[in-house]
Amino acid sequence: MRILLTGAAGFIGGHVARALEAAGHDVTGLDVRTGGDVRSAADLDLALPGVEAVVHQAAKVGLGVDVADLPDYASVNVYGTAELLAAMARHGTGRLVLASSMVVYGEGAYDCARHGRVRPGPRTVADLDRGRFEPRCPDCAAPLAPAMIAEDAPADPRNAYATTKLAQEHLAAGWARETGGVAVALRYHNVYGPGMPRDTPYSGVAAIFRSALEAGRAPRVFEDGGQRRDFVHVGDISEANVAALAGGRPGRLVAYNIASGHPHTVGEMAAALAAAYGGPEPVVTGEYRLGDVRHVTAAPDLAAKELGFQARTPFAEGMREFAAAPLG
Numbered sequence: 589m590r591i592l593l594t595g596a597a598g599f600i601g602g603h604v605a606r607a608l609e610a611a612g613h614d615v616t617g618l619d620v621r622t623g624g625d626v627r628s629a630a631d632l633d634l635a636l637p638g639v640e641a642v643v644h645q646a647a648k649v650g651l652g653v654d655v656a657d658l659p660d661y662a663s664v665n666v667y668g669t670a671e672l673l674a675a676m677a678r679h680g681t682g683r684l685v686l687a688s689s690m691v692v693y694g695e696g697a698y699d700c701a702r703h704g705r706v707r708p709g710p711r712t713v714a715d716l717d718r719g720r721f722e723p724r725c726p727d728c729a730a731p732l733a734p735a736m737i738a739e740d741a742p743a744d745p746r747n748a749y750a751t752t753k754l755a756q757e758h759l760a761a762g763w764a765r766e767t768g769g770v771a772v773a774l775r776y777h778n779v780y781g782p783g784m785p786r787d788t789p790y791s792g793v794a795a796i797f798r799s800a801l802e803a804g805r806a807p808r809v810f811e812d813g814g815q816r817r818d819f820v821h822v823g824d825i826s827e828a829n830v831a832a833l834a835g836g837r838p839g840r841l842v843a844y845n846i847a848s849g850h851p852h853t854v855g856e857m858a859a860a861l862a863a864a865y866g867g868p869e870p871v872v873t874g875e876y877r878l879g880d881v882r883h884v885t886a887a888p889d890l891a892a893k894e895l896g897f898q899a900r901t902p903f904a905e906g907m908r909e910f911a912a913a914p915l916g
């Protein structure tokens with residue numbers, strides 16, 4: 589298939605490009621680092637003729653530094669996707685694979701012994717300051733057990749990045765309805781792997797820990813280290829993108845969790861990476877970030893059933909490789 593890959597020069601985009609080519613696709617890249625911008629109708633009009641599918645990875649990522657970042661998130665992620673979809677409609681490109689994120693859910697799913705499945709709201713500063721990191725039942729304030737979140741859970745974005753990822757999904761769903769196009773949103777969980785960019789204020793936790801180790805510093809684990817995530821290898825993410833090109837339904841956006849299905853705590857990840865690197869043991873700091881959620885872990889069953897996708901890299905093996913591989 590002829591494919592336009594946005595964000596092709598990025599960490600995930602680079603891996604996706606190689607996987608698409610290995611699967612026999614004809615890939616053209618568009619990336620700000622190589623002189624193309626998804627916000628430019630002119631750049632898109634040059635890139636799209638003859639293209640059958642767009643794999644859209646270009647985005648501003650991360651939690652952001654402060655509200656000064658809002659215009660940039662909206663511009664790159666929301667406005668950029670709007671220009672892309674409009675251009676796809678102009679050129680009759682009927683298929684979109686969108687890099688979405690598990691951050692659209694906000695807090696993960698939880699079970700209360702009395703109230704069943706609940707979705708707690710944001711944690712309060714007062715609780716966080718006291719080291720009460722676990723969200724409590726919104727009905728009875730009882731402790732909760734984290735559960736695996738499925739794609740039909742209501743969206744509840746908690747920061748600018750999450751809001752713009754959800755907006756991308758909504759824009760793509762509207763495009764699919766209007767044009768009869770096929771949109772597949774891949775809700776990535778915490779991606780890691782070779783070539784991950786070095787530590788910036790916008791980096792995910794795996795890059796931050798790996799960069800600290802390389803600088804001879806201990807990974808600094810926030811909260812009490814018990815926050816649960818699903819760390820998924822970038823090679824598996826790439827395979828999910830290849831599989832998504834054969835999935836979806838005309839006139840709709842279908843969203844999938846792209847996760848390993850084997851959650852770990854941030855503390856466990858720090859320990860595994862530090863041990864594999866041969867660096868200092870992690871330090872649990874008790875600090876917190878207001879935009880963070882406590883646990884997000886996913887059931888990847890729908891992607892297995894409908895896309896035939898299953899993550900293949902085991903956590904311990906992936907972390908060993910990540911410890912040894914150079915950062916981007």
Ligand code: UD1
Nearest residue numbers: 650651689776777778779791792793796808809810815854
């Ligand atoms: C991350 C990404 C998000 C991406 C999503 C799915 C960031 C900021 N977030 O969300 O863009 O869509 O995965 O791939 O890039 N932590 C530490 N020490 C640190 C930094 C973070 O302990 O130095 C903790 C945080 O408090 C949090 C956890 O690690 O509990 C995960 O943090 P992070 O990777 O930044 O954000 P996610 O919400 O998991």
